Amino acid sequence: MTLEPGSTFAGYTIERRLGSGGMGSVYLARHPRLPRMEALKLLNSEHSSSTMSRTRFEREADLAARLHHPNIVAVHDRGVEGDQLWIAMQYIEGTDVAGLVAAGTNVLSPGRAVAIVHGAAKGLDHAHRFGMLHRDVKPANILVTAAPDEDSGERALISDFGIARSMEETRQLTIAGEVIATIAYAAPEQLQGHAVDHRADIYALGATLYEMLTGFHPYPRKNMIAVVTAHLEEPPPRVTTVRPQLPPEIDAVIARALAKNPQHRYDSCRDLAIAAARALSIQLPTNNRADPPPQTQRRMVHRQPTPPPRPTLPPPRPTPPPQPTRPPQQPPAPTTPPAKSRRPMWIAIAAAAVLVFIVGGVAFAMRSSSDSSTAAATSTTRAATKSSAPSTTTVAVEPAAAFTKTSIQVKGTTPNNSTYDVDLPQIEGANAAVTKEFNESIRAALQDQIDSNADQVFTLTGADSEVSHIGEHVVGGLLLTSWNAVPPGAHPSALVATVVIDTDNAQPITLDVLFADKAAGLRKLSTEAATLLPTTDAGADYFTGGIEPTEANFANWLPTPSGMEIHFTDGQVGPHAVGLIVVTIPWENLSDVLAPGIEQVVSS
Incomplete structure (x- = not known):
């Protein structure tokens, strides 16, 4: 269905078309009762008869509506008009990161790039705390809008949770032949059809940061099969190869974010953003007034981030135990390339992807917000890596x-x-x-x-x-x-x-x-x-x-x-x-x- 300016749909008055993606088209529309503009998303008519597409479209509204955060696009309403599914979302005027990358480094400086990634990281971490993955993080799905109350003068927002799913439902790259991730930013485990968790989004955010700093995809190749091969087998690219004037520390940050083994990546998106800021000697904004604190997966998976300056907690009585310390950041250990016997599997996946690659982001003119830090208030138990096990050391039992x-x-x-x-x-x-x-x-x-x-x-x-x-x-x-x-x-x-x-x-x-x-x-x-x-x-x-x-x-x-x-x-x-x-x-x-x-x- 194509809507013309001035027409009415579900009570909304259409102003103009903002853009389209793999799942639907987005229009700027006037709210039927309130004095505000909305971004109105409609499922493409060619997918309307697909139960799977309808289910995914409805899931986008249901998942995103639960997220309330200044760095996630807010969902206001949804419904069905005839046979047409629609979602009304917050409209924020601005651009997307893909447009900034295309404008060049004069527009997208390293400092601005890291500040934008930091904002997007908060939105992603918030979703992760609620057990939700984005699964299609890329420049086109990070929106940037003016925000006078922010130190940087702008705010980054994550858009298009159209392929977001629960962390427990993410074992496949394709569903009924439809590609559900943009290959240029997809993590190796996602490309191989393995189970994924929040670290797949961290990988994609790292790939996005690399592109923002260099202007290139991490693995620019002539065809999609070659891109998949690079994600699975080639070492992470170095930013300094393209931009030698940047500090070499940023190469270690990208290497860790794009580690083949998820356990070698950062534990949260914000950890990635903070590490990038340190590597580039950039001061991140400190006035995120509406942002709840991230409490997290921090003690739930292996990590080795460089800690920020820490206040010293006074020791407990009667004897002061040593302060817990964290190991310094290390580049990820080399990972073993997939066995050659697995090549036919992922090549077949890539070939299928070439044929049916239809994923697109929400139109870049949508600008809005929603939630960031399993967990916005998930716990931090001291324990907790998967390898944790009862110690075999004998300790005297104390009644x-x-x-x-x-x-x-x-x-x-x-x-x-x-x-x-x-x-x-x-x-x-x-x-x-x-x-x-x-x-x-x-x-x-x-x-x-x-x-x-x-x-x-x-x-x-x-x-x-x-x-x-x-x-x-x-x-x-x-x-x-x-x-x-x-x-x-x-x-x-x-x-x-x-x-x-x-x-x-x-x-x-x-x-x-x-x-x-x-x-x-x-x-x-x-x-x-x-x-x-x-x-x-x-x-x-x-x-x-x-x-x-x-x-x-x-x-x-x-x-x-x-x-x-x-x-x-x-x-x-x-x-x-x-x-x-x-x-x-x-x-x-x-x-x-x-x-x-x-x-x-x-x-x-």
Whole structure:
């Protein structure tokens, strides 16, 4: 369907056509009742008869409508007019990064490029915290608009979640023959049809940054099969080969972002942006007033970022443990190219892609916003790499009664004049190994909350944290803080972190340790949570994205004698006004997925 200027569709008055993509066309339209313009997206008529296309089109609205963040395009409404599906989105006048790249380095300086990537990173990280992937990050899907309240004078927004999917539904590159990612920016695991997570978006953002700095795709080749081959087998390109005047440190940043192995990439999009800023000696904006803090996957996957300047937390009594440190950033280790026997598979995929490559972005004239930091308030448990496992080191067992609850007030100021004043839960006991592990884990969780916001000015307060449970074999702790922007935002954000320590071996109990098969355990948690949430303040209309079976969604858990206590963060399963939600899943309901012998530990 083609709409003419002056015509009316679903009550909207069409002003002009903004552009079109693989899924549909976008029009500038006047709202039927409010004095504002909207970007009205219609599914292309040639796809209207496709159930799959309709489902994907509806999913774009459903997923994007749950995201509320200044760096994501906002969805205002959706509907069906006759047989025509449509979505009304926030319209923001501006351009897209693809247009800036085409304009050249006189328009897109390294400083501007990094600032734009930083804004886009916040939007992507926010979506990732809710278990959502974009899967088509590219210059055409990053919009730039004037924003006088930003230090840089402009704001970057992520658009077109039309192919976004839950992290648990991302095992394939193509669906019914339709390419669902732009090959020039697609991660190797995405091209091979393997399972993907948020690190595929990090790869694509790294590829986008490379293009913004150089004006070229990372792997410019004559045909798509050659591009796929390069993504899978060739080392990441060096920015300094094209722009030798830039510092060589930026090559290490791109190399890590474009690592073949996802575990060698950055843990978050913001980590990538901050590393790029450091490499290029660029000061990122600090006035992101509306941006909630990113709490994250930071302790859920392997990472080696260079930490920002850290405030020094005062040591707990009676003896000061060493401050947790993080290893310096290292370039990714060389990855082994795919075995030759796999060549026919991905060549066939690439060939299919050439035939059916139809993906396009939302028209670049749309400019809008939505949400950024599994997780906007996902937890930061100290644990947590997938390789975590109970230590085989023998530690003298300390009876639970020997541990007592205590606390310490931690307050201070960060290098950018942010302040924190938090009461940290601590334990005391004769078993020094358990005491140290618990206390340092809680302190590390607070440090993560501070470090995660190093580029912003904020206040962090909290007096409601507690040692939630001391059992015969386990100690659990809850860190609750309140984050607010400076100057204060409309609503402070409640941040949550949990710590669970096995007192028999002084090791963290992570989800990897708790479940015999973590994927099966997460699916079980998702199912159980769905039955409990309607009885909470989240209600029957709880946000299903908040309980998708991802590690980020269920990272905040604590042991109780009766069951697994899940803490859902502010905005995760309900509107911001609902606040934190807690449900308890009985251990007997999880018995078929728990690791052997673990129930007697966590239920003690």
